[in-house]
Amino acid sequence: MEFVDTRKLQFQPQLQPQQHQHFHVLAVDDSVIDRKLLERLLRGSSCKVTCVDSGDKALKYLGLVDELDDTTSSTSLESSSSSPPPQPLQQEGIKVNLIMTDYCMPGMSGYDLLKRVKGSSWKDVPVVIMSSENVPSRISMCLEEGAEEFLLKPLQLSDLDKLQPYFLKSLDNSCEKESANSSIDSENDDNVVIINNNNNNSISKRKVMSPEPHHERSRPKMKELAVV
Amino acid sequence: MEVDQMQRQCLDYTKSLFLEGFLDGQFVQLQQLQDENNPDFVVEVVSLFFEDSERLLNDLTFALDQKSIDFKKVDAHVHQLKGSSSSIGAQRVKNCCIAFRNFCEEQNIDACLSCLQQVKQEYCHVKNKLETLIRLEQQIVAAGGSIPTMEF
Numbered sequence: 380m381e382f383v384d385t386r387k388l389q390f391q392p393q394l395q396p397q398q399h400q401h402f403h404v405l406a407v408d409d410s411v412i413d414r415k416l417l418e419r420l421l422r423g424s425s426c427k428v429t430c431v432d433s434g435d436k437a438l439k440y441l442g443l444v445d446e447l448d449d450t451t452s453s454t455s456l457e458s459s460s461s462s463p464p465p466q467p468l469q470q471e472g473i474k475v476n477l478i479m480t481d482y483c484m485p486g487m488s489g490y491d492l493l494k495r496v497k498g499s500s501w502k503d504v505p506v507v508i509m510s511s512e513n514v515p516s517r518i519s520m521c522l523e524e525g526a527e528e529f530l531l532k533p534l535q536l537s538d539l540d541k542l543q544p545y546f547l548k549s550l551d552n553s554c555e556k557e558s559a560n561s562s563i564d565s566e567n568d569d570n571v572v573i574i575n576n577n578n579n580n581s582i583s584k585r586k587v588m589s590p591e592p593h594h595e596r597s598r599p600k601m602k603e604l605a606v607v
Numbered sequence: 608m609e610v611d612q613m614q615r616q617c618l619d620y621t622k623s624l625f626l627e628g629f630l631d632g633q634f635v636q637l638q639q640l641q642d643e644n645n646p647d648f649v650v651e652v653v654s655l656f657f658e659d660s661e662r663l664l665n666d667l668t669f670a671l672d673q674k675s676i677d678f679k680k681v682d683a684h685v686h687q688l689k690g691s692s693s694s695i696g697a698q699r700v701k702n703c704c705i706a707f708r709n710f711c712e713e714q715n716i717d718a719c720l721s722c723l724q725q726v727k728q729e730y731c732h733v734k735n736k737l738e739t740l741i742r743l744e745q746q747i748v749a750a751g752g753s754i755p756t757m758e759f
Contacts, residue, residue, distance in 0.1 A: 533694040
């Protein structure tokens with residue numbers, strides 16, 4: 380049975396004692412396995428998760444696409460009609476606290492999705508990009524476009540630690556830029572650290588989200604990282 | 608067989624799969640995500656992997672059977688298979704895919720066909736292994752025991 384798509388997947392996660400609202404993650408990935416994995420990881424952190432299998436569907440969910448339009452074109456669809464763009468779902472009470480998207484997807488890439496989101500009224504929602512390929516130029520390109528974090532696939536439990544600051548910081552809104560409290564708001568190079576991991580020829584560029592040191596991956600050398 | 612004997616057998620079998628390179632640490636991650644609230648997580652993910660892989664292998668066979676091969680398409684399928692095998696820790700399948708992609712880039716038909724055969728074989732191997740492992744685990748659970756996991 381295919382594990383796919385949106386609303387069916389919204390469960391009520393376990394409530395933490397002082398949990399006021401569910402942290403809602405929109406997860407975008409064309410791989411059914413990765414969606415399953417991501418969903419499990421996030422639910423385990425008491426998040427509400429909505430999974431979609433493409434950038435187009437993500438945009439639809441966010442209300443950034445006029446349903447009647449042909450979505451195959453990459454031109455700005457919001458401005459294609461003479462009337463103002465459709466109200467994003469947030470105005471109807473649907474909140475998205477975090478968007479996690481795969482980079483490499485057929486059709487719209489995660490990078491394209493990132494750009495669309497950052498150019499919309501959802502621009503203050505943090506976006507995390509995931510990729511199976513450790514390509515420094517790709518990473519910096521995404522970070523420069525406003526991605527908060529770049530995670531290497533396959534995702535692991537330890538990757539959740541990098542997302543903790545978002546779970547903690549976000550309370551109520553999906554739109555307001557949070558004031559002072561955490562350093563994750565700043566997207567500058569101050570917080571970017573180039574880490575040499577175990578493999579000889581690869582560089583992993585990650586935003587340092589917390590004082591915690593680089594997480595050890597509990598698995599053998601990923602030989603593929605040497606392949607560019 | 609006693610539960611603890613079953614557990615030992617299961618652990619030994621799991622270890623052998625790691626030693627022989629069929630599985631890597633990512634599989635341990637999956638096991639760690641299985642708990643009382645998600646008691647069938649591993650089986651569910653593995654089942655998705657089987658379905659997904661079989662679909663991709665069919666697509667690959669079809670794509671490489673064409674008179675004029677679209678290597679981009681072939682590469683896209685291999686990329687997907689690489690991703691999913693990596694996500695469940697099916698190391699040998701993943702490594703096959705890495706080699707496969709290189710040949711796609713070179714547009715080397717013969718090498719691609721050979722890779723396809725190899726990846727099919729590796730997939731069959733790991734499928735058998737995983738099915739055996741799951742059976743062992745289910746026997747343990749049915750006998751009231753818990754599935755032993757490896758520290759990796």
